[in-house]
Amino acid sequence: MEDDTAQEADVDTKTQLILLTASHHNLESLRVLLRTGSASVQDPKTGFTPLHAAIAACEASSAGSSKTQHGSSNIPVPNGNTNDVTKGEHKENGESKVEAAAKTMRLLLQNGAIWNDVDNNNKTPGCIALRLGLKELYDIMVDAGVRAEMLLNRMDEYEQLADDGESDSEEEAEAEQNNGEEEVDKVAVQEVNGHAESTLAEPLPTASTAENELKNEDYLQSYLRFQDGRILDNDNNGVMMAWETDIMRRTADLLVPRSGLCVLNIGHGMGIIDTFFQETYPRVHHIIEAHPAVLARMKKDGWYEKPNVTIHEGRWQDMVPKIMENGFLFDAIYFDTFAEDYKALRDFFSDSIIGLLDDGGKWGFFNGLGADRQICYDVYGKVVEMDLFEAGFDTEWESIEVPKMDEAEWEGVKRRYWALRDYNLPACKFIG
């Protein structure tokens, strides 16, 4: 018992030492400490990791006396005043504080520090860098996130290959999972869904195709409520909301710039984008929709009688192969489903677009991945752009300001899936 207490105290001291050394940007000592200690320790009182500490120190130090006693350590914490941020003027051993922090962060990341651990205020290190306006440090965190997520996505692919060939042992998979689960709090997976959910920040991408399909099937069987300006599912998740109208408007303008085109929309929802598509008098307007309640609404609202409209009742996973069989090609395609993860979107653009989009055609998707946190949105924006490029697409991004929303708009919605000022609108075409 006494031994246990002594051991715990030892671990505590080491944690505090690592955090303090990171906040002092003392590379030499940190290197020594990381030989036996972890780069992902957390202060038990604040939840700060060494990455949080290294970034936060750029603010607190310039405030001089504002160096705050934090938790059981002397780790400086931001005091909320961005004017206090050291923008490079304060020198540490001949280099600016920010440069020193950047080196410290790189050392920590090389030693396995995790980009999306959250502190007790639910902030990642990147959130702190963003709040302090430290772009250089923020970019380091975004790049770390991109590397981690690309790796996780690749591991997912390998895991699936192994599963397909039944060569991966269950123990191995379990060990990998446990390994991820041992980590401290991260941005939770449920926090990152727009319409489709991303697997961002999951300990390991264990949401297999089967699990994802199950979630989508569950949603498709769920009761929907059509309220003024929104659709909610059984659990009060926002399936679609009217504040997205400007996004749909601009998307329609970019994808369908003139009348008489052949258009495919996947996911009808409130019919906002389909209404804009109709206004262009498309020569052909196909819609894939899978939820029976949405289909019933479409019937009631006369969508089945609209000019040149063909409705495919079912999941896109089942309908797309049928459309492809006919060899029909579209000038514009939009993809916006619900209760599917990033992998579903990636599968769609990696495997299906090639058989659906005409040369010179354009396609887009609702870009809501990670949209409740700026760093997640930025990380996933880069991940998706790289995956799009690998799949053979050039993407043009247009940033549009989202209308200001008051809390009333989100009342009764289980989770606010959009928290950002700007929406990055993607328009993709085949690499020329």
Ligand SMILES: C[S@@+](CC[C@H](N)C(=O)[O-])C[C@H]1O[C@@H](n2cnc3c(N)ncnc32)[C@H](O)[C@@H]1O
């Ligand atoms: C976010 S809403 C689309 C909103 C639409 N862009 C608009 O402008 O109103 C998503 C829609 O996708 C449908 N959906 C979900 N999973 C689907 C699937 N696997 N295949 C086809 N439609 C699906 C949902 O029922 C819902 O109507």
